[in-house]
Amino acid sequence: MVKIIVLVAFGTLLSGVATAQNGLYSEKCARCHAADGSGHTTAATKMTVPDLRSKQVKQMSDDDLYAATAQGKGHKSYPHAFLHTGLTEQQIRDLVRYIRTLSTNQN
């Protein structure tokens, strides 16, 4: 009985985290990257927005994705600097994990 309650509580916690990441992504990233990560947005007509589910992004390490999002490492057209514009390190790490889930959904 206790086991069941613990499992339910844990499940609720996990889905809460996923929703929070999704919310942050929708708020801060989807404008350019699209909700599904495809990069098919109006913003993409003015700059080259990569598909976050692409092989190129999949091959990047978590630290590379973190550096790209936090500091715009390696970016030419739109240097991201989310670490300096309101997001915490933890939030960016969570976003990187969320981007990984976009990748797996495609396959």
Ligand code: HEC
């Ligand atoms: C104003 C539009 C815009 C917004 C908002 C935006 N991006 Fe991007 N993103 C881009 C563009 C353009 C590129 C390609 C950058 C380049 O190569 O210069 C990119 C590239 C990336 C990449 C690929 C990294 C790489 O180095 O290839 C990641 C990961 C990424 N963005 C994550 C995010 C996350 C996470 C957010 C939200 C916190 C976000 N982006 C918000 C436009 C945007």
